[in-house]
Amino acid sequence: MSEAAVMETNASDEPQVKSARAETILYVDGVSVTFDGFRALNNLSFYVEPGELRAIIGPNGAGKTTMMDIITGKTRPDTGDVLFKSEIDLTKLDEAEIANLGIGRKFQKPTVFESHTVFDNLLLACSGGRGVFQALFHRLSAAEKTKIEKTLITIMLEDKRDEMAANLSHGQKQWLEIGMLLMQEPELLLVDEPVAGMTDSETEETAKLLRTIAKEYSVVVVEHDMEFVRDLDCKVTVLHEGSVLAEGRLDHVQKDPRVIEVYLGR
Amino acid sequence: MTDYRQKYKMTPVVGWLLQDRGGMILLAILIAAAILVPMGNLLVPEGSAFHVPTWMLSLLGKYLCYALLALSVDLIWGFCGILSLGHGAFFALGGYSMGMYLMRQIGDRGVYGDPILPDFMVFLNWKELPWYWYGFDMFWFAIVMAMFVPGLLAFVFGFLAFRSRVTGVYLSIITQAMTYALLLAFFRNDMGFGGNNGLTDFKDLLGFSLQSDGTRAGLFVASCVFLGACYIVARGITQSRLGKVLIAIRDAESRVRFTGYRVEYYKLFVFTVSAVMAGIAGALYVPQVGIINPGEFAPALSIEIVIWVAVGGRGTLYGAVLGAFIVNYAKTFFTGVMPDFWLFFLGGLFIAVTLFLPKGVIGAVPAFGAADRQSLLTTWRKRRANEGGKA
Numbered sequence: 001m002s003e004a005a006v007m008e009t010n011a012s013d014e015p016q017v018k019s020a021r022a023e024t025i026l027y028v029d030g031v032s033v034t035f036d037g038f039r040a041l042n043n044l045s046f047y048v049e050p051g052e053l054r055a056i057i058g059p060n061g062a063g064k065t066t067m068m069d070i071i072t073g074k075t076r077p078d079t080g081d082v083l084f085k086s087e088i089d090l091t092k093l094d095e096a097e098i099a100n101l102g103i104g105r106k107f108q109k110p111t112v113f114e115s116h117t118v119f120d121n122l123l124l125a126c127s128g129g130r131g132v133f134q135a136l137f138h139r140l141s142a143a144e145k146t147k148i149e150k151t152l153i154t155i156m157l158e159d160k161r162d163e164m165a166a167n168l169s170h171g172q173k174q175w176l177e178i179g180m181l182l183m184q185e186p187e188l189l190l191v192d193e194p195v196a197g198m199t200d201s202e203t204e205e206t207a208k209l210l211r212t213i214a215k216e217y218s219v220v221v222v223e224h225d226m227e228f229v230r231d232l233d234c235k236v237t238v239l240h241e242g243s244v245l246a247e248g249r250l251d252h253v254q255k256d257p258r259v260i261e262v263y264l265g266r
Numbered sequence: 267m268t269d270y271r272q273k274y275k276m277t278p279v280v281g282w283l284l285q286d287r288g289g290m291i292l293l294a295i296l297i298a299a300a301i302l303v304p305m306g307n308l309l310v311p312e313g314s315a316f317h318v319p320t321w322m323l324s325l326l327g328k329y330l331c332y333a334l335l336a337l338s339v340d341l342i343w344g345f346c347g348i349l350s351l352g353h354g355a356f357f358a359l360g361g362y363s364m365g366m367y368l369m370r371q372i373g374d375r376g377v378y379g380d381p382i383l384p385d386f387m388v389f390l391n392w393k394e395l396p397w398y399w400y401g402f403d404m405f406w407f408a409i410v411m412a413m414f415v416p417g418l419l420a421f422v423f424g425f426l427a428f429r430s431r432v433t434g435v436y437l438s439i440i441t442q443a444m445t446y447a448l449l450l451a452f453f454r455n456d457m458g459f460g461g462n463n464g465l466t467d468f469k470d471l472l473g474f475s476l477q478s479d480g481t482r483a484g485l486f487v488a489s490c491v492f493l494g495a496c497y498i499v500a501r502g503i504t505q506s507r508l509g510k511v512l513i514a515i516r517d518a519e520s521r522v523r524f525t526g527y528r529v530e531y532y533k534l535f536v537f538t539v540s541a542v543m544a545g546i547a548g549a550l551y552v553p554q555v556g557i558i559n560p561g562e563f564a565p566a567l568s569i570e571i572v573i574w575v576a577v578g579g580r581g582t583l584y585g586a587v588l589g590a591f592i593v594n595y596a597k598t599f600f601t602g603v604m605p606d607f608w609l610f611f612l613g614g615l616f617i618a619v620t621l622f623l624p625k626g627v628i629g630a631v632p633a634f635g636a637a638d639r640q641s642l643l644t645t646w647r648k649r650r651a652n653e654g655g656k657a
Contacts, residue, residue, distance in 0.1 A: 072524060074520075095520075095523040095524055096523055096526050096527060096528050096529075099523070099524050099525060099526035100526040104524075105524045107520075107521070107524075111518045111520070111521040112518070112521070113510075113513065113514040113517050113518055113521065114517050114518075115513055115516075115517055116510060116513065116514065116517075120510055123507070123510070124507070124510055124511060124514055124522075124525065125525050130526050130527050130528065131531075132508060132528075132531050132532055132535045135506065135507045135508035135511055135532075136503065136506050136507070136508040137506070138506065138507035138508075180525065184525065184526060
């Protein structure tokens with residue numbers, strides 16, 4: 001449905017394209033990337049509106065992680081445009097620059113700083129000076145402390161603040177990582193398979209957490225778990241072989257015969 | 267409410283020094299040694315049980331330089347995961363800077379009696395002092411160069427390596443290549459650094475004869491002071507937010523990048539600081555051993571430094587100091603008693619430590635071991651909480 005909508009706007013005249021772009025927080029258009037002859041992304045186009053919660057699903061090898069890599073500057077696309085807030089070209093920037101623009105990324109495997117406490121993990125992610133000498137002479141401010149306390153409550157880890165991150169459970173690490181993204185005050189959050197390996201109750205909690213976060217930020221979630229995507233209750237984009245196969249509400253795309261064939265039917 | 271609040275309210279330097287039990291012990295030992303060892307050498311008459319012979323004073327001074335070198339390696343390896351197998355190069359460059367000053371101090375007392383040119387240049391039939399030897403007749407200039415040259419090399423090398431994201435074993439290999447390239451370069455006579463023989467036959471430092479006990483005692487005290495000072499600087503770095511970023515880089519480099527930090531700048535900073543410390547160690551080492559030659563650039567020596575750190579306990583700073591003393595004492599002992607056995611012992615020691623003491627000797631001491639940082643912190647925190655409860 002929406003893929004067609006994108007096509008239509010693109011096909012119409014220039015000013016209208018601009019106005020369509022003006023409403024997006026993330027605009028991915030015609031992106032292709034090839035690794036050693038393998039087309040990981042093939043003319044991928046989609047966009048995310050400000051404040052939107054979007055789930056991206058697709059079978060293994062559909063290009064979900066490559067898409068994340070392109071948006072966060074880890075991989076450069078061969079062709080295509082990736083725009084943040086309709087004007088900033090992300091294909092020209094590196095990871096640190098993109099992170100500082102306000103795009104936070106959560107990895108598939110929980111990646112936290114294991115030899116630091118939960119508190120220090122959040123402190124390191126806290127938005128603010130990233131310079132070497134700023135860091136050398138940094139002292140914790142009251143505002144930072146308040147912000148960390150607030151995030152600890154959001155991610156349900158208040159009582160773990162002094163625990164080494166290495167000692168957290170798998171699910172708690174995932175939440176901590178989401179908390180670290182929040183500390184960066186991002187405008188767009190990219191979350192890669194947040195519930196992989198989580199217990200059912202943790203999965204539910206995580207869906208709730210992401211829905212709360214999505215009230216303040218734009219969130220893109222890549223996920224396999226259909227129950228979880230249903231819990232998220234948002235618009236879904238289905239990827240297949242590096243391009244968008246279908247887009248819409250979950251029950252809508254689940255009825256799409258092509259989606260059933262490549263993904264759900266198997 | 268939490269200890270963190272109290273912790274961060276403390277004056278930072280005093281706060282982290284008080285919490286650092288190993289560091290307090292190290293600094294106390296260094297202060298005691300800086301006072302007692304020279305006294306034992308200069309004031310206690312020979313024959314007394316408390317007399318410190320001059321050879322022992324020099325030997326301990328040499329160990330202190332090695333300890334500083336080990337400290338510099340632990341700062342980058344233990345805290346940022348940069349395994350440099352070429353740190354001997356920075357040490358040797360610092361040593362050569364000091365050696366050049368000492369050569370210029372010889373003046374016309376050399377074998378050939380040339381007032382300007384060192385003996386080896388006269389021998390090579392050189393007529394003029396090369397431009398890069400200018401200024402080394404001044405002590406302050408030599409000291410500045412002993413820090414600046416290793417620092418600059420580390421900065422340029424690090425800039426290229428870290429910007430290209432060379433990490434892990436690849437970085438270790440190119441650091442080996444770097445020190446090996448310098449080894450070959452310094453072997454060449456036309457480099458103007460004395461070739462194979464290096465720089466030696468030093469006479470005096472700032473007008474004090476290097477042969478006198480007083481000068482040797484002075485150098486020993488200087489070594490204690492610089493080791494202590496560098497320890498405090500290194501501890502300060504690792505306790506700051508920058509230090510936390512370094513540990514984060516060690517554990518999850520890409521996470522740090524996606525958090526918005528420029529990993530390469532952080533690595534470059536700590537790598538350069540570490541090289542400067544290694545340079546200082548070299549500059550203190552040369553007047554105490556009386557010679558600097560290209561052998562100090564040997565890749566094997568740089569690997570040995572890493573073994574010192576691993577034996578003592580990586581990532582603790584004071585562990586590196588301890589490791590340097592243990593391994594070098596063993597080296598002095600074995601090369602004296604059974605020289606052929608030394609390398610087997612060193613290899614065996616490295617394997618044994620890796621297998622049985624992954625946290626090094628320090629990790630085996632109950633008070634410091636057993637993931638220690640956490641348990642120490644927890645103990646301290648509990649104590650604080652109890653005190654708070656009573657009050």
